[in-house]
Every structure is written in C-alpha cells, then in structure tokens.
Amino acid sequence: MDPSLSPVSIHFAIKKETWRRTIVLSFQSLGVVYGRLSTTPLYAFGSIDPSHIKSGQQIYELFSFVFWTLTIIPLLKYAFIIFKADDNGEGGTFALYSLLCRRADVGLLPSDVSATDLMQQEELGTPSKMKVESRARRAIGRYKSSHYLILLLALLGSCLIICDGIFTPALSILSATSDLRRSLSKLAPRFIPVPVACAILVCLFMLQRYGTNRIGVIFAPIVIIWLMFISGFGLYNIIHHPQILWAISPTYMFRFIKKIDTTSWKLLSSIVLCVAGSEAMFADLGHFSKRSIKVTFIFFVYPALVLCYAGQAAFFSKYLGTSDDVAHLSESVTHRHLQHIFTILSLFASLVGSQATITAGFSIINQCQALACVPRVKVIHTSDKVRGQVYVPDANWMLMVLSLSILIGFHNISAIANATGLAVICGMLVTTCLMSLIIALQWEKNVVALSVLFLLFFGSIEALYLSSCFLNFIKGAWSVVLLSLILMTIMVSWHYGTIKKYEFDVENRVTVDWLTDLSPGLGVSRVPGIGFIHSNIVTGIPAFFSHFITNLPAFHQVLILLSFKSLPVPYMPKNERYLIGRIGHKEYKIYRCIVRYGYRDHVRDVNDFEDQIIRSIGEFISREERHHEALVLQEGRMIILGTNGNALVPVIGGESCQQATDIENPTSTTRRKRVRFMLPAISPKMNPSVRKELQELVDARESGTAYFLGHSQLKVRKGSNFVKQFLVMAYAFFDRNCREVPIALDIPHAALLEVGMVYTI
Template identity: 30%
Template structure:
C-alpha cells in the first residue's frame, strides 16, 4: 500500500491524494513504473511482459546478452593466459585451476548475484548506489539537510521505509557509520569507474591479439590496431542505432565459444572430471601458499558480474536469471572446459590459450571467430562506457561530482546519455593504458583488483541490507558476510599481493577518484549547512504592516475610480490626467512590501521570479543578498529547493511540494524532488506544472496560469565561493583549494536544467568556513 503524504509544517500544501487510481501505479520488486510517461523504454518493457508473459521475459533475456553479459562473455579470451605464464607441467594443475574457475562462476555470479543480490533492487534499479540509497532511506537519512520530506513520496513501496516512530537503527545513531558507508559507496563507484578504463583496453587488446597467431609479422601492429578500434568506438558514442545489433552479435559469440568448447572437450572427455570440487582443494593442498597467486587469474573469469546488478534497471530480475542460467553459464563453462582439455593435450597453447585452441589457426573458422571476438569485445567496451556515463550522472545528481555537460542521445529513452568530457577523458586514458601495458596479460592484475574491490563492497552493503531493509535476523547477515566476504577477501588479497605488477594502477586511480568525490561532497555539504544555519524568514526582512496598507490603498483606489467616472461623465478630465492617475494607482498597488530595517518600499513588477536555494525551508541567501541591492521583486515570488532523493526515479505526483508563505501575497515555497537516475528540468514545461500546482493552493494565482505565456520568468541562482578562515588547519585549506579548483572548472549546476540562458541572474557570495 502507498504511504500517505506528509503535510509540511501546518500550512496548506499542494499534495496529490492517494486515490484508488494510484493503485494502478503500484510497483513490484521487479518492475518500476515511473510517473513520467516519457520513458518509453521502461514502458515498452512493461508492455512486453504484460502482453507476452513468460515469452516477454524470454525476449528481455535475449536482449540482456548484448548489454549485461558482454564483459563476462569475453573473459575466456585471456583467463588461462593470465593463469599460466609458463606451460603447465602437471595435468593436475589444469584440473585444479579449471575446477576453481567453474566453482567460482557457480558461487559468485550464479549464486551470489543472480539469486541473492538481485533481490535488493531499489524500485527496479541496481548497483552500488541502489544499495546505498536503500540503506539511507530505511535509516531515515536525507542526502541534504532539511525537513526530510523526501521520505514521504508515494512511489517507493516495494519495501517499507523508515518512520519517525521507529527506534533509530545503528546507521541513524552513528555519524561514523554514515561516513564509513559514504566512503565505501564512493570507493565502490571509483572501482567501477576504473573498470571503465580497463575493460575497453583489455577486451580490445585480447581480441586483436588473435591476429598475431596466423600472421606473426603483425604482432607489432596489435597496439596500433587496438588504438584505432578504441578511437572509432569513442568517436561513435553519439550513434546509438547500432545498439540493435548488440544482442545478436554477442549471442553468436556465446554460441561460437560453446561450440568450440565442445569440439575441444571431444578430444579429451575426461576433462569433465574438473567439475568435481575435489580438484580445487587438492590443488591448494598440493601447492600450498604458492598456489594463492592463481586466484588473481581465476578472478578474471568473474569480470562483469557487477553489470548483472547494475543493469537491472534496463531489464528485470527474471530475464537476467533466465539468460545467465540457461545460456551464459553453460556457454562459458564449455569454453573453459574445452580450453582446459587442450592445455592438457598441448601445454604450449598457454602462450595464447584461446586463439591456439581454435579448430584451425588459419582458416575461415578462425577469421570468423576473430571478427566475432573483435565485435563482442567492442560491444562489451561500449556497455562499460555507457555504464560509466550513467554512473557519473548519478554521482552528479548526488552531489558527489562536479557538474558536467550531459547530452541526451535519445528522445525516447531518458537514460540514454552522453557526457562529452568523460568520453574524451576515457579515450585519452585508455589509449595511454594500451600503449603503456602493450598486452592483455600485463593488464590482468590491474583489471582483477577493480573487480575484487567492487565485489567485496557489494557484499558489505548487502550484509547490512539484510538487517536494515529485509529485517532478517542478524545471524543471516553474519553468515552471508562470512561466506561471501571470505571468498571476496581471498580474491582481493590475491590481487593486492601483486600491486607492484600492475595493481598499483587501479589502486591509485580509484583512490584519486574517491578523493575527488569526497572533497566535492564535503564542499557541497559545507555550503548546504551554511545556508541552513543562516536561513531566515520573510518576517525578518519585510515589515508586517502592509496588509493594512493594502486595504487603505484599495479604498483609495475605489474612491479614485469613482471620481474618474464622475469626471468622465462631466467631460472635465483630460486624457493626460487619466494616464497620470493610472500610473500613480498602479505604482501604489505594486508597493506591497517594505524593508523592516529601513522601511524602504519594495516594488512588485510583473513576472515570475524563482530564487533557488541549496536546502531546507526559509529564504535563500541569494534573495537576502539580492534585495539589499535591488529593491524590486517579481509579482510572483517563488523560493525553490531542488532536492535529490535517495531513490532512482520520482513520479510526477511526487515531484512538487508547494506551500504559500504566510500572509504574503503571491509568495510561495517549493521543493522539486528528483531521483538520482533522473535529469533535472526547469524549462517551460516545468514552469507550467509549477504554476498549476500553485493555483491548486492559492486561487488568487489563477490569473498567472492564464497569462503564463506573456509572463517574464526570471531564475535567480546563488554562486557561493568557499573561503578558508585565516586560522584554518592545513588540511582544510588544501581541501578548499581542491574544491575551488574543481568548482572553477565545472559547469554551473543549472546548465543542464533546460533554462534559457538569457533568463538567469547569478548572485555571487563568499562563504567563510
């Protein structure tokens, strides 16, 4: 059932009642229905499921192959080569490592992600941010300060949310826990962003390396060809029509590696014994501590597991489960079994296991597989790039990254975005990585650390979700953490052992990205807290005697009109006198406010003025600063807060919270709420909805909606610059310098809000912290 909406304070607010019609919008844990019908991708997904039932889920399962499983599906290109740097001398080593690969696939992607973690969706959305938003909402935390009205929306009923009547949990009680969770989610995000640098590099390199087997003379051309493919990939980011080919190409890739695997198994059927986990234990017992390093190579078979959770919002849980269980898992298992069989028969193929185990090293089949591999790795890279764009956009919405230009590629699919700065930064860094590391084998250690880091952070968050969100006994959470945390820690430890060999790159990159996000979040929080501490009320700015003044003016106006009528009948009044008297009367009507400190009158001019504030109720600092220098305000005065909400999407029935400010005529407080997956829009359509909402609570504002097209809309935003005190500590001064540098080189927050540039007024202020 939907929760009732909260009435802010005790004044009349604009809310949408929870009628019986709202029940049609109820969500399940698999299917999120956004209030905004523009998102045709989600709507089409619902229609497919509703119309075709199980067949609809099969269609979605087919589509997941191109978006979700490209990364994990191309792992057979480099896993064995990274494990066996030298040809294996003992067949038992092949059986042991193969058993480790198969059971790792069964435990981590199959059990942990597909059948456990996928259940912790945030209204249909997945990923690290989804787990964090679940914990925040169910602990009563808000992303910014204020009244916490973001916890009263009607459209996140898949799980119960925190109530003020409930006893605060350990997250709500402890600031330290909140900070640790924030650092963890940002580190997890940093690992995924690092993965966005490494996936295109290692995937494309491993595919192009296949050209060196039949034509050894082209080995020196592998790096230039890989760079060329990457450049073409990034230059084509605005072209999304080719995405329709992703699922067919990746499906053909899975069929091809499964077929090749079966062919290789037929040469040594006894390799199927590796399914027995005994061989994995025997490998560790026989080799002792020296075998620990092999986990770093086995980890590469798990690349892309986080995509199954992060891409949940584009499909649904059932479709992802069907595809992995009946298609992806059998295909890659057969591929690894086949490669293992050939390694036992010919250990020398470990030099380039995938390409040397094809049926022919220079024939039509080889070149068909080479083309498929190149296309599949390009698609896997493209999926990771799109995920990076989406993740950066979410981080910007949550005040964790500076604002960057966001381009919407598709008018039908709202989530289809392109961020030019990120695109070219990725391109430059990936080219540097390819040129520096030269081979896919050199990149495997750095790649593995990013995967292991995200895995263990997801385990930590899900362990807390079990208690806080699912309300299960603590023993369930402890068992989950001990089992999967031990496995994840083992993989992470295996990559940390080889930090000097390449893991340093991921560690340094992730730490730098996390530092940037923490500094930006810290600086933004400082500004919000400053505004909350210094917020004021209109009664502290304007005199409160103007209602009597208005009554007196109205009476004088009526008497003036009566005199004009008499003079008009007698023909004694001239046209010039009439115009003069009309101007005086209009000026009198506009003087409805006056400053409390000086008594100076404030004129109300025709138009609509939106004064933006960081958080909370009260008057924005920009308005206080503005009114001291320009004693004129628009007739319709709106103080608006854009509040990021810890859920993916906010329905239109929950978008606005509007209330009238005291007895002031045509003055309103507005909160506009947006989820972390949404794009903030403050253009013409938003203004129409806003004025409509205002008319619902204030009948006197009805004339505004009628004349909206003729009204001048002015957007007033504050630009706060943080300045350190003279006695501030060194670390604080350094953080402020970094934050100021990022702020100077980032776009203003309102640049992506679809606001006409000519209608914006920016009020600058310095904040000493």
C-alpha cells in the same frame, strides 16, 4: 475481452504473453548485460604465463576454481540473493545505498537532510506511518562514523565501476588484436597489435555519442553467435579430452590450496577475471527484469561459459609447453580456417563487452551527480523509450584518454589483466558488504545471523582472490589504487564542499517576516513580473537573496522559491514530483516549489519547467481553498502535485495545448515556443478570491520572468587544518571549471541575475 474465454484460458493467455515478453527481454539482455561476461574467456586463461604452470594437473585445479567461482558468485550470489535487494526494480551500488539511506537514515548528502521529511509527506498532510526500528537499524543510525563508512563504500564501488570502464576496453581490445596478430602471422609478420588496438579504441569511444540504443542493435546476435561458437569448440575439446570433467570436483581446489606457494597463488588473480561482468547483472536490472536476466544466465550464458572454459582448460593441459600462446582461447580452435572467423568474432565481441563497461561508467557518473557526489557534467539521454541510457561527453573523453594511457603504458595483457582483476574483485567485495547491511536492515526479520553468514561466506571467497590480486600490485594492479584514490578525492572534495555550502545556507537563511518587515524601512518596491529564486534549502529565504534586497531594494510582484531535490530513489513518479506551498500571507504572493527527482531521472534544464511550475502553482491556489486550515501560515505544509492541472489552461497561438507542458516528452532539437496561460470558463464552484489570485499570477507571467541565482565562493577560515584547506581548494577548482547548475543553462542572459557571495567556513 472475449466473453467466451474461460478463466483458465485467460490465465494461460496472460501467462503465455508474460513469457513472450520474458523471451524478448532475455534476447535484448544478451547484448547489454552479458557482453562483458561472455568475453572473459579471451583473457582469463590467456593472461596466464604458461611458464608459471607446473603441470597439466595444475590446469585442472585452476579450472575447478573457474567452475565453482562461476557457480557461487554470478549464479548463487547475484541471481538468487542480491536480486532480492532491488530498489523498485533498479540495481547497482547506488540502489543498495539508496535502500540504506531510507531504511537506516544514514544519508549524509544535502538532499538527504530534507529527504526523509519530503518522502514521508503525504497528500494533504496525512501523517505517515513509521515502522518499528530494529536494534541493528538503531545501532547504525546512532553512530555518525557508520554513516561516513557506508557513504565511502558506495563511492568506492562507484570509483571501481569507472575504473572498470577504463581497463576493460583496453584489455578486451588488446586481447582481440593479439589474436588477430596470430591469425595474420603469415600474411603480415610485422603486425603490431598495440597501434591497431589504439585505433579501435578511439573509434569505440567516438561511437558513444550515438547512444547504446542505436549502436546496440546488433549486440545481442553477436553475443549469441560468439557464445555458441566458443561453447561448440569447448564441447569439441571436451569430447577429445573428457578427463577435464573430473575437475568439477572441489577436491581439485583443495589440492591446489594444499600445495600453494607465491607463484601459484598469483595465478588466481587471472582466474577471478572469469566473473568480470557479474556486477552488470545487478547494475542493469532496471533496463530488463529479474526473470529475463536469470533465465538468460541459467539456461544459456552459464552453460556456454562452462563448456568454453572446460574445453580451453583441456586443450591447455594437453599441449602445455608446446607454445608460448597455448593458453590463449584462439589456440583451442584447432581448425586453422575457423581461427580467422574466431578472430573476427572476438573483435566484435570485445567491442560489445567494452561498450557495456563504458555505458555502466556513464550511468554511475549520472547517479553520482544526482546525489551531489561528482562535479556537474553534461548528461545526454540517448533513448526516449529506455530510461537510464545516458551519454556523458566529458566522461567519455576522460575515459578514452585514460584507457589509451593504460594501453600504451602497459602494452601487456597480463599487466592490464592484473589491474582489471583487482577492480573487479574490490567492486564485488563492496557489494557484499552493502548487501550484508541490507539483509540486516531491509528484511523485516531478525536475520542478523544470516547477514553475518552472507558476509563471511562470500566475503571470504572474494578476500581470497583479493589477496592474490595484491600479490601482483607492482605488476599493474597499482594503477587501480592510484585511479581510485584520484576519483575518490574528486568525489569526497565535491561532497564536502556541497555539504558546507548547504550548511552555510541553512545557518544564514532569513524568514519571510524579515523580508516583509524590512521592506518599508528600505523603501522596497514590488515590480511587475515573476521572480524565480533558485535555492538549495527548503525552508526560509536564502542568504544571497537577502544580500540582493539589502543592496537593491526591489523584487517582483510574485516570488517563487525553486528548489531541486534529489531523493534516494531511482525514479520519482510524475504525480508526486512537485511540492507546492505558500510562504507568509496571501498578499505577499510568495510561493515555494520543490522539484523532486530520483537518481536515474532525467531532469530537464529549464525549457518547460517555468511553464509547468506556473501551472502547478495555479493548481495549488485552486486546491488550497479546500484545505485552508491545514495549510495556511505553515511554511512546512505543502501539497504534492503532479504534471497535470486544470486551474490554468496553457495556450499557444490561441489554441489549448496540453502536451506543450509535459516535461517527460520534450522537444530536444529546438527551443519551445513560449506558453501562455488563461483562466478556464467562469465556474460557480471557484471562489472569486481564488480567481483573482490566479488572474494576478497570469498577469505577472505576462509581465516577464527573472531568475535569481546565488554565485557563491568558498573560503577557508584562517587556522584550518591542511585536509580542510585541500578539500575546499579542490572543490573551488572543480566548481570554477565544471558545468553550470542545470537551472542556469537555458535562461536568457537578460532574465538571469547572479548574486555573488563569499562563504567562509
């Protein structure tokens, strides 16, 4: 740094650089975060049947609802309140659930059973500090039913996001192709929008495999041009019909409610679409920053949408009854030559908005899988620079088929809009409920009254729109309920089966003493090499391995019990990823390794895990000697290790290669070369017994490795009720047809040993 710079100039330089970064992120967020919200003018008023509008004055009243809904929900609720509840910079439904799991201990997932101990375990056994529990926290933690309710809320929110990724592409693209039909009415009078929309929809889903990072390069400019275009024509219509500005007054809403009837109440189900995409502001928080998302919305997106809706409402009220399409946004573009430009822009903007919801669906499926709430599916990380950008092939084709089915089955904008509105408002209501719990539990003050006030204020507004959406239940909204029930059934059955398997493993685990005491009687022999035992439990030896030893009395010279544990945090730092410990006496050479990861972490399949685990165990052996009293003969005592260590030196072709074992930068196209290890130069600081054990570890690695996996099947005990039988049968079906566990994907068949067992529950 230049010494001539004064502290004041340094301060302004840092501040200027910070704002430059904010501007860059704000630009990028337009294409990812606001793609959906910016396209809502295509169908918010456009899904209204003009015959249901009684007068132009009623349109003014509906615009008042649009203005205040945009102001209260995305601006006040999300930008200024919910942003305070980020989970280490991450947002979304699972971020809120993650906070509740850690603050109120409401986790029900198998990984959560041990998550508290793992998260609180400090380096070298330093005791953790426990915070004083509030009365609200104790009350929620005491009742098991509240734990199930919170989990169901989180799962319901996830299902609604997936439903949004089904309905929004169909709605957006059908709206854009309908505008295309009106634009080409003279050139192609027989133009049918549904087949064209289906073709565009298929192309959109086929592009997903390239990832948001590649196909999203032009997203931000498209959204900027689109918002400037529609806000410009909105301002044009406002200038010609300035009376619309009086509708900003909330008295217009009260007039609407005062003379309400069933027909007019249904209109609100279309109005709620004006805030569709607000959840993305919070869900995509991890990709950007709070300030960038706030600045973009407050100073650009919000004013542009208000101008657009005001101009559209002014035009709609002026020309009500002149045409059946007068409610569509394209009609408010009064210059016919510019309508062709509008049609092209609306089509591209619809693709951007649809892309955002599809990507959100991939992200939530990835998070649910990390927390054992959906069957195992393949997840491809499409960006090396931006964490969290994923592509899920199986989910992509499922979403495409369902979206095409909705488009072809309904082939009507109003019906699809009714379903989309119900999905949007239900998702917001779930977020409101979870956020009210966060206010009561997360914030370290006695703010129960504030929590109730938050729930009543925002919940009542969303409940009002929810009642309107349910009035259109038979006109399309039923499909959201049906899809949500199917998705919830899949999630609940998978969660139930996973829980039961985990409980069976815990109840039937054996101790290392059983293994060592039984060995002489069975004539168990130790064979050269390393045996990796994949286990879901973090203490004891899994039942399937004891079953294997009983029938085939032999195991490897070195045993490593390997567990992957998802914790309710978005990311696990590299220097805290591994927990390494010893089981039994040193001569047994049995170690335990727990690999911890967050719900947004990219967990490698196997390529480098073997190398990294060997290196971490070598570091554990080296450091164990210095902390012998705290760790010896205590299975629960472990050392937190990262991805670096000097106890073993990795080599390829005789040369040291430190980067070869970095699991954060894998070679994705080809399988990596086998990494060998050697001991560092003789040092007087290293105990000879430690060096001997390290050499034995290296020799065992050179002899070869084998992986032991339990292949279990659930069986229902006779006399069980129908619900239990159904859940177990559903879990068994998904288990047979879903992807293998990640640890099994990259293991050569010659090194893989699967031990089958039947679990009766």
